[in-house]
Amino acid sequence: MEADPYKPIFECTLKEMEDRLRPVIEKVEAENLKAGFYNIYHYGNSKNMFVHQYADHRELVCVNAATGEIVVVNANF
Structure with missing residues (x-):
């Protein structure tokens, strides 16, 4: 068996x-x-940098953990 x-x-x-x-x-x-x-991925070893992947483009963003504020670093990453 x-x-x-x-x-x-x-x-x-x-x-x-x-x-x-x-x-x-x-x-x-x-x-x-x-x-x-969109899907979110960590960017490298950074704790506050992420990639937001949309159907037609990706954005590199920085997130302030204390406030939750998201700043787009590169809109066509």
């Missing part, structure tokens, strides 16, 4: 979790863009 291929998420390595979640994440990201929303 063959072993059950299902492995609980808590027993997976980081690579296995990434491989399992990547298709779901990509689907949600595409749905967000199609619905007119």
